[in-house]
Amino acid sequence: xxxxxxxxxxxxxxxxxxxxxxxxxxxxxxxxxxxxxxxxxxxxxxxxxxxxxxxxxxxxxxxxxxxxxxxxxxxxxxxxxxxxxxxxxxxxxxxxxxxxxxxxxxxxxxxxxxxxxxxxxxxxxxxxxxxxxxxxxxxxxxxxxxxxxxxxxxxxxxxxxxxxxxxxxxxxxxxxxxxxxxxxxxxxxxxxxxxxxxxxxxxxxxxxxxxxxxxxxxxxxxxxxxxxxxxxxxxxxxxxxxxxxxxxxxxxxxxxxxxxxxxxxxxxxxxxxxxxxxxxxxxxxxxxxxxxxxxxxxxxxxxxxxxxxxxxxxxxxxxxxxxxxxxxxxxxxxxxxxxxxxxxxxxxxxxxxxxxxxxxxxxxxxxxxxxxxxxxxxxxxxxxxxxxxxxxxxxxxxxxxxxxxxxxxxxxxxxxxxxxxxxxxxx
Amino acid sequence: xxxxxxxxxxxxxxxxxxxxxxxxxxxxxxxxxxxxxxxxxxxxxxxxxxxxxxxxxxxxxxxxxxxxxxxxxxxxxxxxxxxxxxxxxxxxxxxxxxxxxxxxxxxxxxxxxxxxxxxxxxxxxxxxxxxxxxxxxxxxxxxxxxxxxxxxxxxxxxxxxxxxxxxxxxxxxxxxxxxxxxxxxxxxxxxxxxxxxxxxxxxxxxxxxxxxxxxxxxxxxxxxxxxxxxxxxxxxxxxxxxxxxxxxxxxxxxxxxxxxxxxxxxxxxxxxxxxxxxxxxxxxxx
Ligand SMILES: Nc1ncnc2c1ncn2[C@@H]1O[C@H](COP(=O)(O)OP(=O)(O)OP(=O)(O)O)[C@@H](O)[C@H]1O
Ligand SMILES: [Mg+2]
Numbered sequence: 001x002x003x004x005x006x007x008x009x010x011x012x013x014x015x016x017x018x019x020x021x022x023x024x025x026x027x028x029x030x031x032x033x034x035x036x037x038x039x040x041x042x043x044x045x046x047x048x049x050x051x052x053x054x055x056x057x058x059x060x061x062x063x064x065x066x067x068x069x070x071x072x073x074x075x076x077x078x079x080x081x082x083x084x085x086x087x088x089x090x091x092x093x094x095x096x097x098x099x100x101x102x103x104x105x106x107x108x109x110x111x112x113x114x115x116x117x118x119x120x121x122x123x124x125x126x127x128x129x130x131x132x133x134x135x136x137x138x139x140x141x142x143x144x145x146x147x148x149x150x151x152x153x154x155x156x157x158x159x160x161x162x163x164x165x166x167x168x169x170x171x172x173x174x175x176x177x178x179x180x181x182x183x184x185x186x187x188x189x190x191x192x193x194x195x196x197x198x199x200x201x202x203x204x205x206x207x208x209x210x211x212x213x214x215x216x217x218x219x220x221x222x223x224x225x226x227x228x229x230x231x232x233x234x235x236x237x238x239x240x241x242x243x244x245x246x247x248x249x250x251x252x253x254x255x256x257x258x259x260x261x262x263x264x265x266x267x268x269x270x271x272x273x274x275x276x277x278x279x280x281x282x283x284x285x286x287x288x289x290x291x292x293x294x295x296x297x298x299x300x301x302x303x304x305x306x307x308x309x310x311x312x313x314x315x316x317x318x319x320x321x322x323x324x325x326x327x328x329x330x331x332x333x334x335x336x337x338x339x340x341x342x343x344x345x346x347x348x349x350x351x352x353x354x355x356x357x358x359x360x361x362x363x364x365x366x367x368x369x370x371x372x373x374x375x376x377x378x379x380x381x382x383x384x385x386x387x388x389x390x391x392x393x394x395x396x397x398x399x400x401x402x403x404x405x406x407x408x409x410x411x412x413x414x415x416x417x418x419x420x421x422x423x424x425x426x427x
Numbered sequence: 428x429x430x431x432x433x434x435x436x437x438x439x440x441x442x443x444x445x446x447x448x449x450x451x452x453x454x455x456x457x458x459x460x461x462x463x464x465x466x467x468x469x470x471x472x473x474x475x476x477x478x479x480x481x482x483x484x485x486x487x488x489x490x491x492x493x494x495x496x497x498x499x500x501x502x503x504x505x506x507x508x509x510x511x512x513x514x515x516x517x518x519x520x521x522x523x524x525x526x527x528x529x530x531x532x533x534x535x536x537x538x539x540x541x542x543x544x545x546x547x548x549x550x551x552x553x554x555x556x557x558x559x560x561x562x563x564x565x566x567x568x569x570x571x572x573x574x575x576x577x578x579x580x581x582x583x584x585x586x587x588x589x590x591x592x593x594x595x596x597x598x599x600x601x602x603x604x605x606x607x608x609x610x611x612x613x614x615x616x617x618x619x620x621x622x623x624x625x626x627x628x629x630x631x632x633x634x635x636x637x638x639x640x641x642x643x644x645x646x647x648x649x650x651x652x653x654x655x656x657x658x659x660x661x662x663x664x665x666x667x668x669x670x671x672x673x674x675x676x677x678x679x680x681x682x683x684x685x686x687x688x689x690x691x692x693x694x695x696x697x698x699x700x701x702x703x704x705x706x707x708x709x710x711x712x713x
Contacts, residue, residue: 086607
């Protein structure tokens, strides 16, 4: 178990295209690090550089305190779960899991191997499948065999490349909690590639957001959500995504297509001299005024026509179309392309309480707390409302949470062994 | 619904394959029937049924002739040479081609295209055009009428073929298999031996059988590059003589032909199970 340090890693493929560009990360011992980003942003490439399947063009990679740039994969002692599992089809499940142990010649005798494989299979609920071939297993079972092969040896770290993307939604949820539990229990450094929002937010101690090979922000999920550094991170994290509204700056007022927002203090300083900014408001920041909930000091009220509503039982979405200012439309379109979007988003998504009586065609009366609003520079995309102190506090808090979780897992491990979850391959 | 459709398709395919089976099987059956005819029956159609096809009285004389009778000295050594030469050529070419095809499928190196094109070019080359130069060369280096002198030209036939088949096979094996093995702690050689070779086994067997047939059926090289110490069965058949000067050796030749077909049939039956494709299923997502 080790920390992993990436220093200015660059990967250029044969055609000179930098798939990973100057990425620096410090992954602490026992930390669960997530790599996310839209398709083709270099997540897999970065992971494969760590494990040694891809040469490093420049920069340093340290595992523990040892520089491993030039070591072969087998000398790095990392365990990887591939997106398509890459099980050995000619070997039984037992032999698949035992494979890394058998390769470490002289380290394990037969009874030792048996013990370790059985321990791994018990943990992953694979006991009755040990003599079967991978070809006869379900997707979830194969996934667990792949994990068994990774956990059976004492690797320095686990690397996962979208391990759940081939499973159906229900199984994905089960395996997700299973992975989280296993990681805490083993307390092993983990790097996990995904493009699934939920996996990124729930599993990670910290999440690294990549865009076109460049690291945008590496922070705990809450900081990414509440204090994004730029437009890209703000738009990428969160589902449904953050609403972006063009806003004209007039004195100390931001004129958005739906409402005028007065600003003051530090933010007013920052936007001084700018003509246009982009305002980002999360869907759940909007509230239905007719429900009579208490409004924060200085809440902004406005009325807007609702185009479509979607009622989901526990919550409700309302869509409010608006006209985007042509001068920022380009920027918003570009952002949309970066985020793999399907077209321009000139509608406001509002996440309402399920009690709300607002229906399509109505004029809804809404309010929001401007303190929860994000303001972005349209040129650089930089977030002008980011609160560094608050961000630092979140980091501290999440670091403490992580340590506590690890501690708890260790204690529980001492008391209970083999609390195997329910069979996960249903459906 | 779906099973109905596929049943229908299956019936059609079965019906369509019947004429093809008849077309290919009749000559073989004819050889078998001829080998079972006595000299008298060969000359006299009234001793046969089904329009001169099947003998009324089955006679094993032709088989006796080639195994214990007058043709024994010609046939038995030839059979032995055939087995030795073809097995050696097959083993060598499959081993060479496995390594070569693996490199072609997995590595990028300059000249990769060239190797593949050359391999293809060599197998297009008419055999008869190679025989004369090789004949002259072998006589001067002392390889004429030796077993290695036959194995080497056979390699020229079988190696390119094997490389092509195996390269296609290796390319089908997901590269992740090997990478997974390497991450699990295998050297490149271990990954090759413990993961790739078992996965490629069906391909290797298919290739081996095809290479074996190619060598086993060769006539031109054997006829021209050997005289008696290495002559294989197809060429030896041409030198069969009848029991007397005035009888044709038709029956004996047919009997020998049946005998040399048997190893081929055995090979196919033995390895039939291993040639089934789809061994890699389950390696990756379903
Ligand atoms: N072998 C290669 N040669 C050249 N370019 C490559 C190669 N492999 C990947 N790339 C490029 O590198 C970039 C990053 O690829 P990578 O596979 O890391 O993306 P990713 O973030 O894993 O995407 P996804 O979510 O789709 O898996 C892509 O733009 C891709 O085109
Ligand atoms: Mg990927």
